[in-house]
Amino acid sequence: MPLSPRPGFGRKMALTRCSWLLLSATFLSAGAEISITPEPARPAEGDNVTLVVHGLSGELLAYNWYAGPTLSLSYLVASYIVSTGDETPGPAHSGREAVRPDGGLDIQGVVPGHSGTYILQTLNRQFQTEVGYGHLQVYEMLAQPVVIANNTALVERRDTLHLMCSSPSTAEVRWFFNGEALPIAVRLGLSPDGRVLTRHGIRREEAGAYQCEVWNPVSVSRSQPVNLTVYFGPERVAILQDSVTRTGCTIKVDFNTSLTLWCMSRSCPEPEYVWTFNGRALKNGQDHLNITGMTAAQEGTYTCIAKNPKTLLSGSASVVVKLSAAAVAMTIVPVPTKPMEGQDVTLTVPGYPKDLLVYAWYRGPASEPNRLLSQLPSGNWIAGPAHTGREVGFPNCSLLVQKLNLTDAGRYTLKTITLQGKTETLEVELQVALLE
Numbered sequence: 001m002p003l004s005p006r007p008g009f010g011r012k013m014a015l016t017r018c019s020w021l022l023l024s025a026t027f028l029s030a031g032a033e034i035s036i037t038p039e040p041a042r043p044a045e046g047d048n049v050t051l052v053v054h055g056l057s058g059e060l061l062a063y064n065w066y067a068g069p070t071l072s073l074s075y076l077v078a079s080y081i082v083s084t085g086d087e088t089p090g091p092a093h094s095g096r097e098a099v100r101p102d103g104g105l106d107i108q109g110v111v112p113g114h115s116g117t118y119i120l121q122t123l124n125r126q127f128q129t130e131v132g133y134g135h136l137q138v139y140e141m142l143a144q145p146v147v148i149a150n151n152t153a154l155v156e157r158r159d160t161l162h163l164m165c166s167s168p169s170t171a172e173v174r175w176f177f178n179g180e181a182l183p184i185a186v187r188l189g190l191s192p193d194g195r196v197l198t199r200h201g202i203r204r205e206e207a208g209a210y211q212c213e214v215w216n217p218v219s220v221s222r223s224q225p226v227n228l229t230v231y232f233g234p235e236r237v238a239i240l241q242d243s244v245t246r247t248g249c250t251i252k253v254d255f256n257t258s259l260t261l262w263c264m265s266r267s268c269p270e271p272e273y274v275w276t277f278n279g280r281a282l283k284n285g286q287d288h289l290n291i292t293g294m295t296a297a298q299e300g301t302y303t304c305i306a307k308n309p310k311t312l313l314s315g316s317a318s319v320v321v322k323l324s325a326a327a328v329a330m331t332i333v334p335v336p337t338k339p340m341e342g343q344d345v346t347l348t349v350p351g352y353p354k355d356l357l358v359y360a361w362y363r364g365p366a367s368e369p370n371r372l373l374s375q376l377p378s379g380n381w382i383a384g385p386a387h388t389g390r391e392v393g394f395p396n397c398s399l400l401v402q403k404l405n406l407t408d409a410g411r412y413t414l415k416t417i418t419l420q421g422k423t424e425t426l427e428v429e430l431q432v433a434l435l436e
Helices: 011-023
Strands: 035-039 049-054 060-067 076-081 087-089 097-099 105-107 116-124 128-136 146-149 153-155 161-166 172-177 196-199 208-216 219-222 226-241 250-253 259-268 272-277 288-291 300-307 314-323 333-335 345-348 356-363 371-375 381-383 391-393 399-401 410-418 423-430
Touching: 049 116, 049 128, 060 097, 076 097, 087 097, 146 208, 146 226, 161 208, 226 300, 259 300, 259 314, 288 300, 345 423, 356 391, 371 391, 381 391
Parallel strands: 035 128, 153 226, 226 314, 250 314
Antiparallel strands: 035 049, 049 105, 060 076, 060 116, 076 087, 097 105, 116 128, 146 161, 161 196, 172 208, 208 219, 208 226, 226 259, 259 288, 272 300, 300 314, 333 345, 345 399, 356 371, 356 410, 371 381, 391 399, 410 423
16 A cells, blocks of 8 residues: 655645656556565565665666556655756655665665555656566564453363454464464364364363464564363262272171272362262262271262262262171170270170161170160160179170279170061170289
């Protein structure tokens, strides 16, 4: 486009001094000999440029320079008289141009508006004219672009990503993902001008750092990265024991030992965890569950539920935990095994019946005078004739004897009755060591 004329240079002056050149001269040729090239060839904004003329011949009287596609007075930059060196600015003079004695045109501190077609018209002593054409392209120094995202945290397969490369320049645009050129599959989502990137149903592998870059032959500028997070999952929820997946399995545990279950899943962000035991929620909230002092009361189904607060999805996995076969048979085990005078002792009962109705503890043989206490179906226990006030019963058939003395040593008998009416009697010999 032609440059706007500078104030102070009148149209009348250009007509009076140049009209003879425009109107009365005979054209000799139309650019067959004269050519124009800019130096430097690819000028950047702010450079000083010379439009160098090639192919001038004969004794020339004057030059006319035009910044436009035709020999129109409105495009006239300047006229130059060779013999005197006089230069007359035209309507298109911007204040930066100066004609050289050799016919070239100097332009100081070019701006993008100087880009376009330039025409040199010459006049010789025979009043014949020649014209030459050239093109000047001024490249701007590019400012840093900015990537604008509709959102930087999206849900996989549900949300759409829109990225726009914002730049005041019309320069070419290219995109980068994690510092590398954008993959071909992602490039398919670019707008025709390359400035908008759209991805429908975003995928997790598209999470990362996005940048855009504007460039021309003399300047390159890349944006700051915009980091995209893609939420997904939870997927493949599993319960592990000792790094081994046990989902859907039955885990056998020895009596009075410990077990740790781990809940694993693929999820972004890390999911929230809920553990349940036989359908009842446990107060845990961690990715692992510790089961300590394994007894029959802890047998059952353990379930881990993983919940993603961003995708609002959840998944679960379950295992069955049982006492090992060696612990299934009902036995009486004193804890500690060799208590001392003054200590407490608990007569534990590994493998007690799950369908227990009632039980009774005796000091000696199973007869009423020897009964210490009985556990009722309600879960409460009642004292028997032999109760000393130091014995406590528990729902798992265990008997606590507090502050032992030497007379507490001897035989203890447990009698159980199940809901099916099955009766079983066990005996244990308790030893009490003398306190030294």
